[in-house]
Amino acid sequence: MIIPITVGVLTAGAIYLMLQRGMVRIIFGLSLLAHAANLVILSAGVTAWRGEPFPDAAGAADAGDPLPQAFVLTAIVIALAVTVLMLAMAVIGHNDDTKRMPETGETHRR
Amino acid sequence: MSLLWTLVISAVTVLATFPLTRFLGRHAGWPIAALYLAAAAAFWPAAAQVMAGDTPTWSMPWVPTLGLDLSLRADGLGTVFTFIALVIGAIVLAYSTAYLKPGRNLTFYFYMAMFTVSMVGLVLADDLILLFLCWELTSLASFFLIARSGYAGEAASMRTLLITFLGGLGLLAAVTAIIVRTGTTTLSEALAHEVWDTSPGFTAAVALLVILAAFTKSAQFPFHVWLPDAMAAATPVSAYLHAAAVVKAGIFLLMRFSPAFHDVPVWNVLLITTGLVTCGIGGWFALQKTDLKKLMAYSTVSQLGLIVATIGVGTEYALAAAILHVIAHALFKSGLFMMVGVVDHATGTRDVRRMPVLSSAMPMAFWVTVLGCASMAGVPPMLGFVSKESILTSMLDSPFGVVASWAAFLGVALTAILTFAYCAKIVFNGFYDGRGQAKWPEDRPLHTTPWALGTFAAIPIVVGLPLAFVVGILDTPVGRATAAMLPADAEEPHPHLALWHGVNLELITSLAIIAVGVMVILRRRFFFPAREHDTFSFDGADVIRVINDTAADIGKALGALARADNPTRHVAVQFVALAALVLGGVGVLVARDELLPVQEGLVSPVDAVVLVIIAGAVVVLGRASSRLAAVVALSTIGAAVTVQIFALGAPDVGMTQLLVEALTVLMIMLVLQRLPQTFGRGPRWGNKAALVLAVVGGLSAGVATWALTGRRDRSEIAIWYLTEGPVETSGDNVVNTILVEFRALDTFGELTVLGMAAAAMVAILSTVRDRYLDPPPEADRNYVAPPEVPLQAEGSTAYRAIAEAWGNAVPMQIMVRVTAPLLAIISTILFLRGHNSPGGGFIAALVGSSIVALIYLATSRDRVVGPPRLPLRLVAVGVLIAIGTGIWGMLGHASFLEPLHGYVFDIHVSTSMVFDLGVYLAVLGLVMEAFNLLGATGGREGTRERADESVEGEISGPMDTSRGERYAETRRGIPGRRSTYLQQDRPPRPGGGQ
Incomplete structure (x- = not known):
């Protein structure tokens, strides 16, 4: 049972980074959290079977659970999309401090 | 089929407003009025059947899977209201051609037509869902017609929407409860269901919901505030919606549900008391107004209260009186509203304090208004007199004992005095006295009234005069309508309407009311101005504003608990919650020894290698102050995770992860060149707090993974995908x-x-x-100039x-x-x-x-x-x-x-x-x-x-x-x-x- 420890380490790093002020660190934290979540989902397919899920080519006897793999594949690409969007916001005003609103010339009611 | 044609013609009218207004401008009112009359003519065969004692129906499947039918049914009640909606509508639209400003006026005609079709649908509906939909559509159309009158209508229309939709929710609840309890969506079947006799609690609850819906729509106290507000709308809108149609929708609903509720005590008590209270305060406020249109609005509130109270009595005679007063009121009030429009057009004001003497300048308008007010005040020989006499009789003959009957009778009589007084105010202050004569320049001429404006304003009032003498012809319609308001097994009612009933208590009361009214008229120079101030320092709009603001403040206070511009607070809360859930839950599982045994062979040596790399890189990433170093650590972790994924037998996922990792790092590098070189300060609570939370969160995530995964055999669905997937898709x-x-x-x-x-x-x-x-x-505080590298010459x-x-x-x-x-x-x-x-x-x-x-x-x-x-x-x-x-x-x-x-x-x-x-x-x-x-x-x-x-x-x-x-x-x-x-x-x- 090593993967749970990996998940724990990744999550701890993720939380630590997401509590920081800078957007870039938060993005990094989110990446770690995505890694952790992906590993949790993969390990939900039970890691005792680690064969590649190609029944005809590799045989189904030892093949891993394909459904979590499909979920994780989707999740990875969505994480890419989220990361890109957050990067675009980090770059506004050349400052990624989330405690200070970037200067945008707008006046907004609070 | 006659029913369907009526509805179809009304619906076609809605679409026809687009081309008609484009080509005819405001004169589109003429063909639209003709279409209304065509719809009424199409309804004639059905009406004839109804008068002969039949109830024609029409239906087609609507949502077959839910058992919903689009079913229509014409009975006496539906017939009366259909004709009111279509005929008064036609008159008002003809009037509008002269009233509206030249131009397309599309929204006016469109929403008027939309309103009419939904009103016709409402009164002919025999399906509860259809009834509810049409009800909401009338609310919406009414909202739009008020809102289109510009800035003044903005807040007023929102208040109208708020109140009428509150009632709409009540009706929705009532309709749902009825469908669930009776098992049918057909209105006539539901009303004849035995549940109304066997389950008093349910009956009372549904009655209350229906009353809520009807009171909001028909402007009964305390929901009356929207009607005076709605006077921001154009006069034709007021004449049609706020005199004849939309407010009568609430009355219609009460009448429609009367067969089930007419002998339910809560129904009787609430309708009679609220009706009379509304009638009284409406009359009192009407007397205080100087704006003729506002006065009319409060007078409408008052008259609606009278009708509601009469419905509440629930006897055959009372219901007949109520429907008669509905007809009478629709006629005189729509006419009077349009007369206000005529006066407004001629003088440019509706304030009685600024009116010149109009009785000599506009004698026709004056005498028509006198007729209308006479009808409203119940002066013989007008139709209003007949209906008011009937209402007095029904109060006196109510089945609630002598004291209650006399109280109700006196209540009606007192409110009748108020009615007489404000009618006198309309006639004398509005036309005869010329209170504003001194301010009116000698040479300022009145605007000429276009013929259509005066004629169509006069029609509904003038027909009330001969109708009173031959009121017997209304016996059959009123009788059929009354039959529809009584349970199906009740005896067929045969009312005998007549102008002259001989000398009786009601006649003497009427004479007494008139006598008091004449005294008011004689003392009017003192009496009316003395009333012209508000009783309360606040009005309904203020009350709604306070409710609204309070709700908004509470919402803001609640929202502030969870609102933060930066993500820290959200993240912290979520992970604390996760840790509590996981550590507590797993603790319970371990304590009860309920964890399943761990599957064998979960671990592979690669996992350990990956863990070591990841742990080291995470520490570096957390401690790095240089952004570049952090990126290196991040990509190390990404590579390690990729290895782990490959080791788990997921080549597709691994390849995706590897490629995404590469692209992400490239994108991060693009961004980093525009950001400061090092990270900023740590979180407000300090890095130690963040570290503690991170350790607890990481621990709980790890414990959750340990406790909840890897403890079962391969899932059935995995086996299915592996064995059947290639067969199904011919892909390996x-x-x-x-x-x-x-x-x-x-x-x-x-x-x-x-x-x-x-x-x-x-x-x-x-x-x-x-x-x-x-x-x-x-301007960039984080700008770092490129380093100066001392090199050889350029x-x-x-x-x-x-x-x-x-x-x-x-x-x-x-x-x-x-x-x-x-x-x-x-x-x-x-x-x-x-x-x-x-x-x-x-x-x-x-x-x-x-x-x-x-x-x-x-x-x-x-x-x-x-x-x-x-x-x-x-x-x-x-x-x-x-x-x-x-x-x-x-x-x-x-x-x-x-x-x-x-x-x-x-x-x-x-x-x-x-x-x-x-x-x-x-x-x-x-x-x-x-x-x-x-x-x-x-x-x-x-x-x-x-x-x-x-x-x-x-x-x-x-x-x-x-x-x-x-x-x-x-x-x-x-x-x-x-x-x-x-x-x-x-x-x-x-x-x-x-």
């Missing part, structure tokens, strides 16, 4: 077939997320002006190697020439073989995207890869292809996104391949957009200009607008000539909150 790559076939809808959702991310980036960045998005060095090779980029890019460019085609081929192969071997749309697209990245990196300075509008178009085409295959599957297999298989030259092909192409394009579009936007490093083009170009095409500079601003508001930075913005003067789409 099960993960890929899950993505594009079994769970294609998930994948479809995902690729729209990708598309949205690309569009959202453009949208967000184009709200920030260029100088704030990419501040110039002097022009030397060493100098060029540092200061000029192009030389450094040459090797890369040469490499791209070789690798780009190679990558393209690899991408194609991965795409084509995805069904059977590792590969597929995502992986192929990521390889394709890496070509974009290579091309971008190989240029000596930042520039757009490909045409600027290409990325968003790729995304759009990708999503459209995916939708297309979905619909294709739906046509071929009756299921969205179901793949179609076939053979082309003995090669198996499937539409899932086309779907995968959609995925490919969406991913490629997102990555291209990201490189184009994030890569803009100042230089010639800034980020803002790139964002604008993604939508507008090549332009010469950033637009100096925020989305939502108009072109005229911009001052400089005019977009280039090729921008559709400038060519077509089509401004960027308005953003939210503008």
